Amino acid sequence: MKIIYFIAFIMLMSLNGVAQEKFNIKNYGAIGDGKTNDAIAIQKAIDACSAAGGGQVLVPAGHVFLSGPFNLKSFIELKVEAGAKILASPDEKVYTKSAFRENKGEGTIWIGGEKLEQVSITGNGIIDGNGISFMGEELKDSYVLKPFNIIDPRPHLLTLIGCKKLNIEGITFQNSAYWTIHLIGCNDVSISNITLLNSIKIRNSDGIDLDHSKNVRITNCYIESGDDCICLKNRREYEEYGACENIVVSNCTMTSSSCAIKIGSENMDRISNVLINNCNIRNSNRGIGIQNRDEGTVSDIIFSNLLIESKLFTDVWWGKSEPIYVTAYSRATANNKDAGWRLPKGQNKGKVGDIKNIYFSNIRCIGESGVYVSAESQDKISNVNFDQVSIQINKSTNEIGGFYDRRPSNVQGLIESKIAGFYFENAAEINLSNSEVIWGPNKPPYAGKAVEQKNVSDLKLTNFREGNRNK
Structure with a gap:
């Protein structure tokens, strides 16, 4: 016994x-x-x-x-x-x-x-x-x-x-x-x-770069980084590993001199089926960035229940305090490194893939700039939805504002402009509902319209408000 x-x-x-x-x-x-x-x-x-x-x-x-x-x-x-x-x-x-x-x-x-x-x-x-x-x-x-x-x-x-x-x-x-955690072609990951x-x-x-990786969960993390805190991408050097997909990020707190949550920048394949929920972004340059510069696509992404605080940094860092940033532009070719390694082999000019089916829900933002959605042509960005998104624009640093940032692209990188609460350019099917733009007590001198659009097909505004906050 x-x-x-x-x-x-x-x-x-x-x-x-x-x-x-x-x-x-x-x-x-x-x-x-x-x-x-x-x-x-x-x-x-x-x-x-x-x-x-x-x-x-x-x-x-x-x-x-x-x-x-x-x-x-x-x-x-x-x-x-x-x-x-x-x-x-x-x-x-x-x-x-x-x-x-x-x-x-x-x-x-x-x-x-x-x-x-x-x-x-x-x-x-x-x-x-x-x-x-x-x-x-x-x-x-x-x-x-x-x-x-x-x-x-x-x-x-x-x-x-x-x-x-x-x-x-x-x-x-x-x-x-350099990069901290770089996972290339990895499958079934818990961080x-x-x-x-x-x-x-x-x-x-x-901080964390998911490169051609699948079925990844990132939960309950605290991240401070000079560059992007969490970045989803598909680098050309590892193209045999295919798409980056089925990613969940939840309950994380992040601070970045660049972009807290970045999707794209380097994307020669597909990034899709991504859920980002219950995150706190503090004292960052950009909050959320979908930055497509290559032929890969970005689709079916949901951002929900986020607090975003952004501010201006110097031009060393890409970004102009955009809490939410969605852009699709062909990659710049003047830079030797881009021309040598970012573009398809044997080519000296690239193209940019589509961004579609993107959802932003219950997001509260405060910063020195507004939401920026822009593409090189109207067919590149479609079906982008904002529901219960609050944007408060308030000057908080001595850095010069009043610019939109499209780096790295083949068009002009920094565009001097009045800054809108929501700016939409060359896009289709934009839905803005139950949302607001609040001008803070230090309303910047470069403040523009609450909503501005150029060459947008099917822009729908439902229950939208604009206001001021004096304290």
Whole structure:
């Protein structure tokens, strides 16, 4: 009878994860003094865990483990305990693997992995990209980017390619020198309860980039980043992975010097079936941005229950305090990098795909500009719906306003103009219902109409109001 109870106990412990084998990186030679490069020891622990069939690679509390690049493997849980930190080595020479294959001018890979399954990164510890070490001179609201020859050594913090069933939970990611979490062609992903703290002065320091990825849930996260907090895209370097689709973002708080939630900018395929709900966007440049510049399409997106606070930044950053931004323009070709890598192979001119079936519901915005919807022709944007969207425009910074921003495009990038509460240009089937524009106590001198439209087919206004707020 005792033997039966003992077997039952062992089975119960196994089901609860207690029997999971642990591989402490210190047992594989990691020093953890914040000075010694522990990458070899970390990789040894991961390799041993993989050889054993999987388990937990433990980064123990009380240490800072300086590290160059290393790779994750299937069936591994990388657990960074509270009080532990993995810190990217500041030595630029150790970063040699391009984050974008043959395109070597847009950063390298620090923590990587390709064609993996059942990988977790957990714990309450810190993974630190040591970003300032890779920057040049500090400016007013940015850092100068160091010049480079062929390879930009700035490391992306985490790059996972073609992986299935990923779980990222509880970790603090911080100080990335380039993109932080870049998931390419990944399927069945959960990112929850993470804190992501990048310098808001570091350009290209995106928070989470979902690139050709599917079936992703991002929940209960706090993100501060110099570039986009959460970005959905389809890069040309990884076109074999297809569409980016079936994405849910909920209960997140975000701050960005660029755009808190970005869809597009780089999109050579399809982005569709996206739900973004119950999010708080604070002190950002743009709030929501659908920025189509390539032949890919954007469709069937719902934004609901959002608070958006936006403000003006300098021209280093794309955006002019638009709380909601929807644009479709062909990509600029004057920039060598765009011409070389963004456009289809062998072409020197691109085209832009359609944006359709977009819904904004129960959104409260306050900022220095209004909603901007604009395309290069009337057939590119259709069926965009605003219901219970409140826009309060109030001057809050000393930055110069009165511009619409269409960068990067083949038409004029910055357009000086009076700023409307809702501006619609070259679009079809725009529905604006139960919404309002409120001019704040510091109404900007560049304030224009509550609603302005140019070349819009089928604009419907229902129960719309305009008002003033004196306090």
